[in-house]
Amino acid sequence: MSTPQRDTSRHSTPDVAIVGAGAAGLAAARRLQKAGYTVQILEAAGRIGGRAWTDTSAFGVPVDMGCSWMSGANKNSLVKHARALGYQLINHTEAPSQLFVEGRPATDAEEEAFEAARAALDDTLKTAGRKGFDGPAADVLPKDLPFSGTAQSWLGPMDYGVDFKDLSPIDHWDQADDQPSYLVKEGYGSVVASLGTGLPVALNTTVKRIDWSGSDVQIDTDQGTLRARACLVTVSTGVLASGAITFVPEMPIRQQEALHGVPMGLLVKVPMLFDGAKLGLKDNAWVTYKVPEDMPARACFFIGWPCGHDYLFGNIGGDLGWELSRAGADETVDFALGELVGMVGSDARKHFRKGLMTDWATNPLTLGAYAVERPGHKGARKALGKSLGKKVFFAGEAVAGERAALANGAYDNGRKLAKKIIKTLG
Ligand SMILES: Cc1cc2nc3c(=O)[nH]c(=O)nc-3n(C[C@H](O)[C@H](O)[C@H](O)COP(=O)(O)OP(=O)(O)OC[C@H]3O[C@@H](n4cnc5c(N)ncnc54)[C@H](O)[C@@H]3O)c2cc1C
CATH class of the missing domain: 3.50.50.60 (FAD/NAD(P)-binding domain)
Known part of the structure; x- marks a missing residue:
């Protein structure tokens, strides 16, 4: 183009x-x-x-x-x-999901529990939002939900750019359906x-x-x-x-x-270039690992080889995103690479070429990624x-x-x- x-x-x-x-x-x-x-x-x-x-x-x-x-x-x-x-345009709606638990690929039962947690969280928030609950999303979390922390990490920090304490169920309820979705090669x-x-x-x-x-x-x-x-x-x-x-x-x-x-909420992207090795990850996959149930999770989840390119991008959002943006690109890329190694093993280090950190947090022309309506507002x-x-x-x-x-x-x-x-x- x-x-x-x-x-x-x-x-x-x-x-x-x-x-x-x-x-x-x-x-x-x-x-x-x-x-x-x-x-x-x-x-x-x-x-x-x-x-x-x-x-x-x-x-x-x-x-x-x-x-x-x-x-x-x-x-x-x-x-x-x-x-x-x-x-x-690459249809990303039915993209594969790859979940890791303690350094190994998840079992079918774990994958199902994770998907159930995502659906339950979305449902809980939408129900609270529809009823007009404008407090923090953290206050309406379902109790004892396995994979709750993992599901929260995608929905809060990596989607809205804020942790659940800063997310209003009403703002979530107000948003249109985001599917189907496409990536652009x-x-x-x-x-x-x-x-x-x-x-x-x-x-x-x-x-x-x-x-x-x-x-x-x-x-x-x-x-x-x-x-x-x-x-x-x-x-x-x-x-x-x-x-x-x-x-x-x-x-x-x-x-x-x-x-x-x-x-402004914050999503920090960490694009990471590799030498063509696939590391067991699929093109366009949502690559996730189980994190502790308590929030905020210190997580970096990935999109595998978007559109078939030789890079992954890591996603770090919310409070951790602001913290790492202040720490700088080297520390952030290091953190992301460490989290990747935790899933696919140390081969990732051998094949890694270079990494970047987006600077939306510190760029004076943005000062964050996108806006979020605070609870109570x-x-x-x-x-x-x-x-x-x-x-x-x-x-x-x-x-x-x-x-x-x-x-x-x-x-x-x-x-x-x-x-x-x-x-x-x-
Ligand atoms: C990391 C990240 C991931 C995202 N992911 C998605 C996604 O997957 N899908 C999606 O739909 N959206 C996504 N978004 C959001 C999307 O990019 C924004 O919502 C959209 O681009 C905002 O457009 P805008 O015109 O409102 O603002 P902007 O794009 O910010 O435009 C405002 C312009 O004003 C300029 N400006 C600032 N100050 C001044 C000044 N004093 N004088 C003159 N000019 C000034 C800025 O340089 C900027 O160019 C993402 C954003 C980020 C940061």
């Missing part, structure tokens, strides 16, 4: 200025341009795509450092786009980046201040000032909460409170999505309703907000 060609011209007085060239910003820009409005996307990074990023330089093959599953594929707007452009990040073709994106342009006190909006960046009739902000809640962008006047208190109700996503004076609008994964935290959710939400802006501007 070729690199998308951006429009490098800059508009200093567009109809709409868009902060961020991730899935939401790109989707909104396409919709607005189609309707005849001038747009200018302002992107602080040196590339487009945001948290959708396929790296090809480290391993010489596509590695998704951010999103990799096209989830809820039957209703995922990006699937159609990817198909039209000829991307190879050329990378999901490159699908999202392809949305930028022909769009006016100013890279390496950091927005510092948004003044919405006048009849239009003034946007100050480190590369100069723009004036627009409306501004769409798509940065993560981590960036918003850090105060990197000053709003004048400030956001209303209710919205500031909402922001703190939707903090039902409604925060919605409150955060309110516009400021019908001039500054918010879009992105954090406010994407039943597809929150997802790339296609961000995309759909960007389009939705574009329509709202069109209606407002007339």
Whole structure:
């Protein structure tokens, strides 16, 4: 797939200025341009795509450092786009599962107990969420459930980016079904980046201040000032909460409170390149090992050889993810390799070539992986999505309703907000 060609011209007085060239910003820009409005996307990074990023330089093959599953594929707007452009989509819905217990492959009975634990946890959380329980998911765990810690590790830290104490059953209940799901051989990040073709994106342009006190909006960046009739902000809640962008006047208190109700969760990915040895692991397999039942588990579970590539990716989430991100890449890769050796044996060390750690935790343009509604903060996503004076609008994964935290959710939400802006501007 070729690199998308951006429009490098800059508009200093567009109809709409868009902060961020991730899935939401790109989707909104396409919709607005189609309707005849001038747009200018302002992107602080040196590339487009945001948290959708396929790296090809480290391993010489596509590695998704951010999103990799096209989830809820039957209703995922990006699937159609990817198909039209000829991307190879690998159905991951019925992917094999390989479970290890104390360094040996699990018995059939153990596999069944693990699957039962996953189903029981999901069911318990959804039931609690449906009944409106907004406390920590940790408070409604089924008692004496074998493999509970293992199932929790996938669902909490590695799926939502938080441990069960920080997960609200309501937020889980609110989310749409994530199956069927696909992996993209050329990378999901490159699908999202392809949305930028022909769009006016100013890279390496950091927005510092948004003044919405006048009849239009003034946007100050480190590369100069723009004036627009409306501004769409798509940065993560981590960036918003850090105060990197000053709003004048400030956001209303209710919205500031909402922001703190939707903090960033963290998933750290640890892509690990091998020399072609398969280590007994199957392509695209969910590779899991039994952890102690008490949480938080210090676990790194893997996806085996995604799309047949010669690398695995480790997943470390929640509190352990933040801790290891602070410790750095060497310690994190070491930890992941140790956990792999615990399953497949020391051969893994012989065949290992190199490993990486994604830095979403420390990257000032993300400050986490994706947003999660904290227990006790039902409604925060919605409150955060309110516009400021019908001039500054918010879009992105954090406010994407039943597809929150997802790339296609961000995309759909960007389009939705574009329509709202069109209606407002007339
Ligand atoms: C490790 C990981 C795994 C994931 N896995 C999946 C998955 O399997 N499936 C899935 O659907 N989703 C997944 N996601 C989530 C998905 O990637 C995001 O939900 C989606 O990409 C977010 O898009 P967005 O447009 O809302 O935000 P972003 O992509 O963050 O876009 C916002 C943009 O704003 C820019 N920016 C920040 N500050 C400024 C500033 N001051 N001035 C100008 N620009 C600024 C940023 O650089 C960024 O490009 C994953 C994410 C991560 C991190």
